[in-house]
Amino acid sequence: MKHIEQIKSYIEKNKKSYTNLLQQMVQEPSKAGNESGIQQLIADRLEESGFEVDKWKLDYELLSEHEYFCASRSDFAGSENVVGVLKGSGTGKSIILNGHVDVVPEGDLDQWIDDPFSGKVIDDKLYGRGSTDMKGGNLSALLAVEAIQRSGIKLKGDVIFQSVVEEESGGSGTLAAIERGYRADAALIPEPTNMRIFPKQQGSMWFKVHVYGKSAHGGTRYEGVSAIEKSMIVHDAILELEKQRNNSLTDPLFKNNPIPIPINIGKINGGNWPSSVADHVILEGRMGIAPGESPKDASQSLEDHLAGLPKTDEWFANASVEVEWFGARWLPGEIDEKHPLMKTLYESHFDVTGEKPLVEASPWGTDGGLLSQLAGVPVVVYGPGVTNMAHYPNEYIELEKIFETALIIAKTLISWCEIEEEQ
Secondary structure, three states, X not given: OHHHHHHHHHHHHOHHHHHHHHHHHHHOOOEOOOOHHHHHHHHHHHHHOOOEEXXXXXXXXXXXXXXXXXXXXXXXXXXXXXXXXEOXXXXXXXXXXXXXXXXXXXXXXXXXXXXXXXXXXXXXXXXOOOXXXXXXHHHXXXXXXXXXXXXXXXXXXXXXXXEEOOHHHOOHHHHHHHHOOOOOOOEEEOOOXXXXXXXXXXXXXXXXXXXXXXXXXXXXXXXXXXXXXXXXXXXXXXXXXXXXXXXXXXXXXXXXXXXXXXXXXXXXXXXXXOOEOOOEEEEEEEEEEOOOOOHHHHHHHHHHHHHOHHHXXXXXXXXXXXXXXXXXXXXXXXXXXXXXXXXXXXXXXXXXXXXXXXXXXXXXXXXXXXXXHOOOOOEEEOOOOXXXXXXXXXXXXXXXXXXXXXXXXXXXXXXXHOEOXXX
C-alpha cells in the first residue's frame, strides 16, 4: 500500500508536466513517414529516465520477406522504432508495453474546430489527431513506469517500452521489434478501450473484388451489361456472408457488439465514360477475422461465397468476379481469460476505481495479434480514450482518464514484475 500511495502522489504532483508532454507528442504530426520527430522525443525521454534505448530504422527489404508483412509504402524513410528497456533484478516476470505513434490523416479540415495537431486543452480534454489513438495511452504507460522509478521502487522483472510505427498500416513496427528479438512474459497495449479489458482482438485484411460487365453505348445501354448494377448484387452477397459469419459467433465477449467481425466496403471505382455502359467495377473493403481464425480461412470463406454468385444471377457463370487480397492485414489475437496478467489487471482496475472493469472483445485489430501469434507473448489490450473518437474529427482524450489508467498500469506492473525489497 505504501508504494501505491507514493506512485499516486507522484502522479498528482506531476499532472501538469505530463499534460505538457502529451501536448508535445500530439503536436508532432506523426503520419506514416513522418514519425522521426516524436520518436526522437520519446527516445530522449527514455534515456533521461535511465532506460537502455534502442532506436533503429525499419529494414524494408528484410521485413518484406516475412509472411505477415504489409505496408502502405515502398520504404520506411522517416520512420524509426524506439524501444526502451528498464532492467529489473532478473528474478521477476517481464512485460512489454507496446504502443504506436503513427496516426491516420486528419481528413477534412473544415470538420475540425481547431488545428488537428493543436494539442489544445479545453475542459480537461486534450484535442488533436492521435490524442486518443493512441498517444494518450502511450503517455499512461510511460507515466506508470516513471512514477514507479521516480518513487524509488525497483522492480524484479524487466519493463520493455515499445514505441512503434506503422500500426495503422498493418504492424510493420511491431513486426520489426519481434524480428529484432524482443520478447517478454506478457504484454499490455494501451489502445483506447475506454478502460475496458480486451483479452481478444479481431483481425482484419483488405480486399478488392473485380466485377465485370459488357460495354455498350449509353444510348443503347440495353445492349450492354452494367458492371455497376452487377456490383450491387455482389455487395448484397458480401453482406449476406457477413451475416452468416457473425451469426456463427457465440462468444459472450461479443455480446455488446452488434457486428463483431464486419465486412465493410469502403471504396467503389468503376466505369470510364458517362455515355458508356461500365464494364468493370472494383469494390475495395475490409474483412474482419475472428479470434482463433486464420487469415487463410477467412479469405477462403469470401472467395467460396462469391463463387456461388451464378446461383443468384447467371451472368456470373461466364463473368466470374475476381477477389484480390492487398494492403493492410492485422492478425487476430487472444489471451486465456484466466491468464495471471488478466487477473492482475482486473484487480488493479478494481482497487483503483472501486468498480469491476468490463471485459469484452475488441471491435478492431491491434498489434496484439503479431505479439501473440508470432512472438508467443500473451497480450491484453487496455487503455484510456473513447474508441469512437479514434480516426474522427476533433479527436480528444480526457486527461483524468490518462492519469487514472497510469495508476492502474503502475499497480499492475508492481504486481506482475514484483518489487525488489530493500535489504
